[in-house]
Amino acid sequence: MTVVLGLTGGIATGKSTVSQFFSALGYPIIDADRISHDLVKPGTKVWQQLYRTFGNAVFHGQELDRKALGRIVFSDPKQLDTLNRIMQPAIRRTICQAIANLKAKNRSLIILDAPLLLEQGYQTLVDQVMVVTTTPERQLKRLMLRDGYSKESAERRIASQWSQTKKIQLADIVVENSGSIDETRAQVLKWLDNSKLR
Numbered sequence: 001m002t003v004v005l006g007l008t009g010g011i012a013t014g015k016s017t018v019s020q021f022f023s024a025l026g027y028p029i030i031d032a033d034r035i036s037h038d039l040v041k042p043g044t045k046v047w048q049q050l051y052r053t054f055g056n057a058v059f060h061g062q063e064l065d066r067k068a069l070g071r072i073v074f075s076d077p078k079q080l081d082t083l084n085r086i087m088q089p090a091i092r093r094t095i096c097q098a099i100a101n102l103k104a105k106n107r108s109l110i111i112l113d114a115p116l117l118l119e120q121g122y123q124t125l126v127d128q129v130m131v132v133t134t135t136p137e138r139q140l141k142r143l144m145l146r147d148g149y150s151k152e153s154a155e156r157r158i159a160s161q162w163s164q165t166k167k168i169q170l171a172d173i174v175v176e177n178s179g180s181i182d183e184t185r186a187q188v189l190k191w192l193d194n195s196k197l198r
């Protein structure tokens, strides 16, 4: 039987870091951020809808300028809602297909790495939910450092998602990522061992 693990958490808390641990052990990863990037390639249905809705201010020729779109949607909740309405049905469909394909290959464990897993109700697609968390101070610092955002921009992005507290309440497993990478990896390995998946 396949276990589908939903991996989520607030922006820049360390989902990709945890996802890389699973990947290094050979488990397949479904990456919702990568799916969303593939869905906006020129000529796709989603690309057409984005063009009609947001206009050429968020395009460089045919290419969607994700940074420009990000600046718009993360400073206006209505625009973010419009983007989610366009993209989420296609993201969900792609995730469902990917899970079905991997289940058909009888994989023991599949990881769904999705930042909005809880906000979008993707719990129904997975068996267990793992939430990666860190202190709000570290989250803000990591986001500013990684993406070069100002404090205000980073805070707006964090505020556009559910709080870490709410996500932790809905988690089956919480991975605390405030210490070293090795300490975080140890928590993941412990869960794998306890679940008899390794």
Ligand SMILES: CC(C)(COP(=O)(O)OP(=O)(O)OC[C@H]1O[C@@H](n2cnc3c(N)ncnc32)[C@H](O)[C@@H]1O)[C@@H](O)C(=O)NCCC(=O)NCCS
Binding pocket: 010, 011, 012, 032, 033, 036, 066, 067, 069, 070, 073, 080, 083, 084, 087, 088, 091, 114, 115, 116, 117, 160, 161
């Ligand atoms: C807004 C966009 C254009 C910004 O692109 P950019 O390359 O700067 O960021 P990237 O896609 O790498 O996302 C970085 C992080 O932002 C956060 N984020 C992305 N989309 C959203 C959203 N709709 N709501 C809240 N947070 C989001 C996530 O924590 C994500 O890990 C892009 O994120 C996008 O198209 N988002 C909509 C698709 C989506 O819902 N993705 C999440 C899949 S569950």
Ligand SMILES: Nc1ncnc2c1ncn2[C@@H]1O[C@H](COP(=O)(O)OP(=O)(O)OP(=O)(O)O)[C@@H](O)[C@H]1O
Binding pocket: 009, 010, 011, 012, 013, 014, 015, 016, 017, 018, 033, 115, 142, 143, 146, 177, 178, 179, 180, 181, 184
């Ligand atoms: N334990 C840690 N100690 C120090 N830095 C860390 C730690 N874990 C992750 N980081 C750094 O913090 C940043 C955010 O981590 P990561 O990209 O894994 O987060 P994420 O949750 O996947 O982000 P997003 O929601 O944007 O996809 C990265 O620059 C990463 O290298």
